[in-house]
Amino acid sequence: MIYAALFGVSALALAAFLVWSTAGLLDRETDAAINADSNGLSERYKLFGLPGLVDTIEQRLAGNVDADAIYLLVTPDFRPIRGNLLGWPRPVTMESDWFEVPVERGKRRTLVRLHHFDLTGGFHLLVGRDVQVRAELRRVIYDAMVWAAVIAAMLGLVGAWAVRGLFRRTLADVAATASAISAGDLTRRVRVTGDGDEFDLLAETINDMLERIARLMDGVRQVSNAIAHDLRTPIARARIRLEDAASHAQGEAGLRAAIERAQADLDGIVAIFQALLRIAEIEAGARRSAFAAVDISALLHDLAELYEAVAEDAGQSMVTDIPPGLFAYGDREMIQQAVANLLDNALKFSPTGGNIRLAASTVTNRLEIIVADAGPGIPTAERGQAVERFFRGEQARSTPGSGLGLALVQAVAVLHGGSLALEDNAPGLRAVLRLPAVG
Amino acid sequence: MRILVVEDDKDVANFVVKGLKEAGHVVEHSNNGRDGLFMAASEAFDAIVLDRMLPGGVDGLRLLETLRSQNNNTPVLFLSAMAQVDDRVRGLKAGGDDYMTKPFAFAELLARVEALARRGKGDGPQTKVVVADLEMDLLSRGVRRAGQKIDLQPREFRLLEFLMRHAGQVVTRTMLLEGVWDYHFDPQTNVIDVHVSRLRQKIDKPFATPLIHTVRNAGYMLRPEAP
Numbered sequence: 001m002i003y004a005a006l007f008g009v010s011a012l013a014l015a016a017f018l019v020w021s022t023a024g025l026l027d028r029e030t031d032a033a034i035n036a037d038s039n040g041l042s043e044r045y046k047l048f049g050l051p052g053l054v055d056t057i058e059q060r061l062a063g064n065v066d067a068d069a070i071y072l073l074v075t076p077d078f079r080p081i082r083g084n085l086l087g088w089p090r091p092v093t094m095e096s097d098w099f100e101v102p103v104e105r106g107k108r109r110t111l112v113r114l115h116h117f118d119l120t121g122g123f124h125l126l127v128g129r130d131v132q133v134r135a136e137l138r139r140v141i142y143d144a145m146v147w148a149a150v151i152a153a154m155l156g157l158v159g160a161w162a163v164r165g166l167f168r169r170t171l172a173d174v175a176a177t178a179s180a181i182s183a184g185d186l187t188r189r190v191r192v193t194g195d196g197d198e199f200d201l202l203a204e205t206i207n208d209m210l211e212r213i214a215r216l217m218d219g220v221r222q223v224s225n226a227i228a229h230d231l232r233t234p235i236a237r238a239r240i241r242l243e244d245a246a247s248h249a250q251g252e253a254g255l256r257a258a259i260e261r262a263q264a265d266l267d268g269i270v271a272i273f274q275a276l277l278r279i280a281e282i283e284a285g286a287r288r289s290a291f292a293a294v295d296i297s298a299l300l301h302d303l304a305e306l307y308e309a310v311a312e313d314a315g316q317s318m319v320t321d322i323p324p325g326l327f328a329y330g331d332r333e334m335i336q337q338a339v340a341n342l343l344d345n346a347l348k349f350s351p352t353g354g355n356i357r358l359a360a361s362t363v364t365n366r367l368e369i370i371v372a373d374a375g376p377g378i379p380t381a382e383r384g385q386a387v388e389r390f391f392r393g394e395q396a397r398s399t400p401g402s403g404l405g406l407a408l409v410q411a412v413a414v415l416h417g418g419s420l421a422l423e424d425n426a427p428g429l430r431a432v433l434r435l436p437a438v439g
Numbered sequence: 440m441r442i443l444v445v446e447d448d449k450d451v452a453n454f455v456v457k458g459l460k461e462a463g464h465v466v467e468h469s470n471n472g473r474d475g476l477f478m479a480a481s482e483a484f485d486a487i488v489l490d491r492m493l494p495g496g497v498d499g500l501r502l503l504e505t506l507r508s509q510n511n512n513t514p515v516l517f518l519s520a521m522a523q524v525d526d527r528v529r530g531l532k533a534g535g536d537d538y539m540t541k542p543f544a545f546a547e548l549l550a551r552v553e554a555l556a557r558r559g560k561g562d563g564p565q566t567k568v569v570v571a572d573l574e575m576d577l578l579s580r581g582v583r584r585a586g587q588k589i590d591l592q593p594r595e596f597r598l599l600e601f602l603m604r605h606a607g608q609v610v611t612r613t614m615l616l617e618g619v620w621d622y623h624f625d626p627q628t629n630v631i632d633v634h635v636s637r638l639r640q641k642i643d644k645p646f647a648t649p650l651i652h653t654v655r656n657a658g659y660m661l662r663p664e665a666p
Contacts, residue, residue, distance in 0.1 A: 260656075270542050271625070274522065281523050305594060306620060310633045333524070337624040344627040401627065 003160055011152035015145040023138040030129050031098075034115045037069070038127045045119055053125075054082045068130040070105075070112050076122030085126070092116055092126065100131070111135050170199045174206060186214045223276070226390035230403070231269055238265035268402075275404040278337075279389065282411040287331050293438045294335060296326040296360060296367060303336065304358050307343045315352040321359035327438040328367045330416045335435070338412040341405040342371035342431050348401070349375030350428070366418070367437040374428040383422045409433065440485040440556045444468045445475035445502065446518065447493050451541070455488060455518075458545045459552070472497030479506055484513050485556035488548070491519035491530065500533045507534040514555035518543065527623075546657035550609040557608065568603045571663040573642065573650055575603055584646060594619070595638050602638075602651065602661040611658035635659055 037060075045053040057071045061084055072083030080087060084105070091101045092114060099114045114128035173191050180188040189210060190203040245258030281287070304320045311318040328335065339358075346356045354374035361368050378386050378393055385391045387410035390403040406420070409431070413420040418435040442459055446452040447470045459466045467482070469475035472493035479487055479502070491499035503515055514537075517530040522540040530538045536558075537551050568575045572585045580596060582589045591599065601618050602610060612631040616622045635651065643649040652660050 266542075267544070274540075277522060287524060302620065306622075306626075306630050306634075307628070309637055310628050310630050313633045313636075333623055336622060340622075340624065340626050347628055405627070 003163070007156040007160070008153050011156065012149055015149050015152075019141055019145050022141055026134050026137065030113055030131060030134065034113065034127055034129055038115050038117060038125075041071075041125060041127060042117070042119070045125075050081075050121070050123070053119075057082050068133075070114065070126070070128035070130060072126040074124045074126075076124075078124070081123075083126070088124075088126075089114070105130070166199075170202075174203070177206070177210075181210065181213075186210070186217060223389055227276070230390045231272060234265050234269050234272075238262040238269070241265065272402045272404065275402060275408060276389070279404065279408050279411045282334060282408070282415050285415055287334065288415065291330050292332075293327050294330055294332045296328050296335070296369070296435075297322055297324045299332065299336060300326075300339065300358060300360055300369065303339055303343060307340075307347065307358075311347055311350075311356055314347065314350075316347065316350050316354045316356055318356045318358065321357070321361075323361065326360055326362060326367055328416070328435040329438045330435060334412045334415070338409040338433060339369060339371070341409050342369075342433065345405055345431075346371050346373035346375070346429075349373055351375065354428075362437050365437055367435045369433040369435070370430060371433075372425045372428060372430040374425070377424060377427060377429045378422055380424075386422055387420060406431075440553075441465045441467070441483065442552060442556065443475070443479055443482075443484045443487045445470075445472065445479070445487065445493065445499070446490045447471060448490070451518075454545070455548065458549060462549055462553075471495030472499070472502050476502045476505055479513065480509060480511060486552050487513055487515045488518050488552060489515050489535075491517060491521050491526070500529065503533050503535060514558065516548075516552055516555055518548065524623075544656075546609065546654075547611050547613065550611050550614060550658060553608050554605055554610070554614065557605075568600070568606075570603050570606045570661060571648075571650060572646075573603070575600060584642060587645075589641055591638075591641065594634070595641070598634060598638055599642065602659065606661050609654050609657050609660050614658070 041053060041056060044056045048055075053073065057073060060069060061071065070084060072085040072088065073081045074083075074088055075081060078088045085103060089099075089101050089103050092099050097116055099116065101112060101114065102109055103112050105112075110130055110132040112128045113131045114126050116124065116126050118124055177188045177190045189207045192200050192203045192207070194200065239262075241258050241262040245255050245262075249255040249258055300320070300322045304318065304322070308318045343356070343358065350356055350373045356374070357370065357372040359368075359370045359372075361370075382391075382393055386393065387406045389407045391406075392401070392403040406422075410420045413433055413435070416435050418433065421432040421434070423430040423432060442464050444452060444455050444459070444466060446455065446468070449470075452468055452470065456466045456468050467478060467484070469478055473495040475489070475493065475495075476497055489499045489503060493499055493502070497505075499517060499519065506513070506515075515535050516537040516539060517535045518539050518541065519526065519530070520541045527538045527540075536555050539548060539551065566576070566578050568577065574583045576582075577600070582591055582596065582599065598615065598619050601615060613625065615631050615635075616625070639649070639651050643651055648664060650661050650663070652662065654660050
């Protein structure tokens, strides 16, 4: 309704302006012509006196083809001397110079605009123009404008009604979708008409947001399922150990051993919890404010030194290819932990005699950290799932671990605006952690 | 040593107090922030174990900030369920010397509290550390045992330095990871064990008596001889 009112007001303003500019222009032109005429006549009077003025008036009347010029010269007692008006029009007084009066001309009444001035010797002169045509034109313009305003107002009303309908339909769809989603139906989406207009843009933006919410909800559901399943197992084991020990343990030593094993189980559960919370913390992105330039070369050298000894101990070999001066923008501790997780995996899955490679390089503004091993790798079909929480590959089921390592690496990569790619090292796995490079 | 425990959870407090007493320390306990602050400010302690969330209007952070503003530099170890990185950073910024999250292993807590309490009695910058016949020159970065020169890698040197500075105390794997490598996460692999065993090869293997001992369920200890 506000828009309709606004539209009406602006249409009226436009009409008023048109009237003023067209009718006003005509008025001003008439006045200018009268002024020029009067000036000419008073010049004549000054030069040639009354006879000259009478001649000029006659010439002008004869030369006036449109017959719209009006002259009247009268004596000091207002008796006409020369002119095309029958007599001095009554409304014309001495008090003002300009008049617009109806007069009888020939057989018709007409509207004239008159300029009156006094001549030396007591004579009075009226110079004017027949403005009947102009008055009619003005009326025509007024009429046209009034009609235009009426039509514009009607169009405005109809338009407002139509636009409101359009809005109402689109917004009703958005509102219906939103309330369906609040009610728990996360599959609903706002209808996209395919016109590519602003409403489609809005619908697509809302749908994108809903996609993200659905993904997050899936994540939460998946995590709670995983917690229900993956934490239940070790908790059940710890509980069984304790109950078994309470009823069957042989002497104090047996009891102590059972308690210690249950303790170890509980520590494992705590570790899983910590890893889950850490991933959630990373995904929440709160640490982004602590980002700084990180010397990746030094970071990788330190980690390599830490893990090299472990690899050697396990009969594996580790080669590094880390050029100096690599920097990334991020959180040092997180990147350390991510690379450590990749190295943990590489060491865990590589066979004795296997070769582990830690390399880094810059590829077009991206810093690539590569951890490659000679283990069983991850089948192509499972690579997408491998970064999900609690995923354990076929090959990994028999090894210790929580299935959270790669999920954490993935979270760190995403937080930094990078990515984690799992590729075939033929044989083995090649994990590529890409981070935005600095400098 | 005199240790103050400020902890409102009765089970945790009893467990910690009992454990610290068994380890031979004199322990005072407060179950709220206000009393804790009063005790910490009016008595001398070698270390304070402090919970973050406390009843009584004064939480752990406030307690510590008040204490530090009175120029009281008693070492403080936070023991809190608030485990996020930001929480730890906030705790350390407020003047905490160490930060442990619940649940915790008592051995870890004991090792860290003792390390803190003893650090408080530091006798200024040292140039030389000696444990039994093992000598470490911190200036020339040379290590000798029984007069015999031992070559160490830079990281091995820092590992040994950490162990020697904490001689006679239990040092946990996490403490080593934080103190020697500056890592604040737990690797899945037994990285620390591997590095300690390498150090043993150089420090202990060629000699009659071992100095680096494994403490079961806790970590390592470097000490002159078996107690």
